[in-house]
Amino acid sequence: MNSREDIFDVANFRKWKESSMERHDLYNFESKIDYILDRIPTEKESSYLLEVFFFIPESLQINKESYSKEQFFLDLNNRIRFKTPQMTIQGLLDEQNKLSPIYVILKKLKEIEYGEISHETNIRIEREIRLLACIVKVSLRDQFSFILTFYEKLKKQGNIAAVISNYLDDIEKLETKMNMLRDMFYISQIPYKLREALQYADEYISLQIKTWIAQAIKELEKQIDNNIRSKMIQIIEREQDFRKSINSTLILEENSENEVFTYYESILKKYVQGVLYLEKKKKDPKSRSLEILYSIAAGFAMFLSLFLTVLLLTAYDVNSIPFIILAVVIYIFKDRIKDIFRAYSQKAVGLVFPDQRVDILDKFYQVTIGESREKVNFIEWENVPEEILRVRSSSNKSPLEEEGKPEVVLSYLQKITLLNEKIDEIHKRKKDLSNIIRFNIKDFLKYADDPIQHERLWNNKTTEVEDVLISKVYHLNIVLKLSSYKGKDLKRLFFKKFRVILDQKGIKRIEEADITL
Incomplete structure (x- = not known):
């Protein structure tokens, strides 16, 4: 077992890739934390302690008198879900792959054909349909992101055309397989809800195919071969024709705000991805x-x-x-x-006791697979852990900078314990979890100054004093510390630092600050 001194080094600051933070909208930012479960058979539990330290500018007047714990938890939206299983399109189409949702769907349809009809079978088919759409989306995202990121390198190796062409072939095979599934659902003795579920997933997959191929065409412009470009356009047009043929509302129209499109797309996204989300059962600790x-x-x-x-x-x-x-x-x-x-x-x-405690349940199996305990407090500067202060001040340009921008520290702790044995018993594909934390900063802006102010500038060209507009912004610095445990012993320790730039109107942008120690 490593000592704390061995674990706390600069290398750990750069290893934590399973984390991100982004601006969700004007008032909300969202952080995604991935938890990778231990695969050691003797480990019955996996424990993670997430510590989030908000360094809030004192001028915003956020403190324990003005901002209660109850308000914090109202501003916090915490969701836990399984990570989408990793599977290529070839893997999905492999008839011998028992983990493929397509394999499971066909197997269950065969059971229905032989008279084995049950409510559980119908629910399983619906879950596999939704999971199929999730896997296709992630596969398309990962593959096209790889192609777009390493295009020049692949081009120098001389195999870029083959890589793209082969992947487009896989997409066309997926289209054929979806057509086959569509036909089978029409003739099978199944509830209408399952046919509707397949249509939802079908439209979602069709939209994802169009989106990623269109993005590839847009970013690569004229760099790609004409034959490949023509093949891409054919796939896009085929998918658009399919959605039109079923009177889908996922059709973009020129000179329109396309409100129906965004509304329906959101419904499909939530329906499809809902299969990955876990239920939280609150308990008063x-x-x-x-x-x-x-x-x-x-x-x-x-x-x-x-x-x-x-x-x-x-x-x-x-x-x-x-x-x-x-x-x-x-x-x-x-x-x-x-x-x-x-x-x-x-x-x-x-x-x-913690401020909040929830049991984490798998909705389908109604099995508790873990628990989450949360606690929030304002803490005095001298009580902030030294390692957190080191991370916070790592990007300061001067030692005096800290005194010029006094801050209040809000500490949020979340301990998640996952029951490895329970998860392994009921899941073969969905293992690792993502914790999606969305936070609303609207209450932080009550005492913010006007976003646009004026400053006088001497213009030596016109030899006049001019009024210049300047933006009044605040920096909300956030340090994340994730500790994973083996029993009671610290196993891994990771850090991240983000800076939320905001003004009176809301969030302007989010930056991932460098950690230099």
Whole structure:
């Protein structure tokens, strides 16, 4: 086992490729964290601790008084899903590949043909249809991204034409296979919902084929061979004709806002990719403990009240003025003790228990495959871990820069524990997970200054003082630390640093900051 000193080195800052952060829209940014499960048979669990440190400009006035934990979790949207299984189009079409969704669909259709009809079979077919569309999308993305990224290198090797032509052949074979599936679904004794599911997946796949081939034509322009270009255009037109033939709304129109297109595309995307998402069952990690502590507080306060009342009865007559006054004081004292005890109970429970706890469930099998525990706190600068401060200040141009931009630190922790055995029992293809965290920064902008300000410039050409427009922006620096554990021992440690550039109107851009130590 490596020591902490061995793990914490510069190399680890560059290894964490399974993470990204991007601007989702004007007010939201999204981070994608990939969790790779251990394949060691003896490892029953995989544990990951994600620590996110928000370095918020002090001028935005975000602190524990103005920004509550409840508001943070309202601004946070956390989704967990399986990563799309990696499979080439050739692998999908291989009739001997038992992991291919096409193989499973054909097998289940054959079972229905022989009279083995069940609700579970229908659900399995629908899942495989949706998974097929997901795999095709990722395969197209990866293959075309490879071609576009390494085009010049492949061209120098002299085999670029063959690479593209062979891949286009695979796409045409996939088109033929989808036509065959379409025909089989028309004649099979299956519910209408399955035919509709295939049409959704069919349209989605058709759109992905068009999108990636069109992007390749656009980026490569006239660099590609005319025969290959002609073949690409034929595939695009064939897919467009197919969507028109089924009256699909996934048809772009000139001189139109194409609202229907974007709306329907979003529906298809969510339907298809929904097969990968896991269900989260929320649990209140504090309520039971708080109920017990509150009961103890009430009992203790009542005991003191009765004890003092008994002492009072031995000293004063029930009808005396001192007895009445002291009885009122005891009553007030009882309520104050109860309130003080409740306040300390909340603080104590907050230190011990997470703010949120959810069980991670596979919806199809209704099996719990893990859990997530989350906690958020504002922390003082001196309590920020030294390694995080090193990462935060690594891009500072001067040691004085830190003093010129005071920041408040918000710490978000999420510990995810995955049950390897449970996942291996029910899944052969879907193993690794992605954690998609979307955060809304709208509440951070309440006290932001006007986005456009003016500064005076001396123009030596016109020999006049001119007003120049300048943008008032804020830098929200975010440091991510991901630790993976083998039992209780630290196994791997990775870091990332991002800078969210925002103004009063919202997010302008996101940069991945270099970490130089």
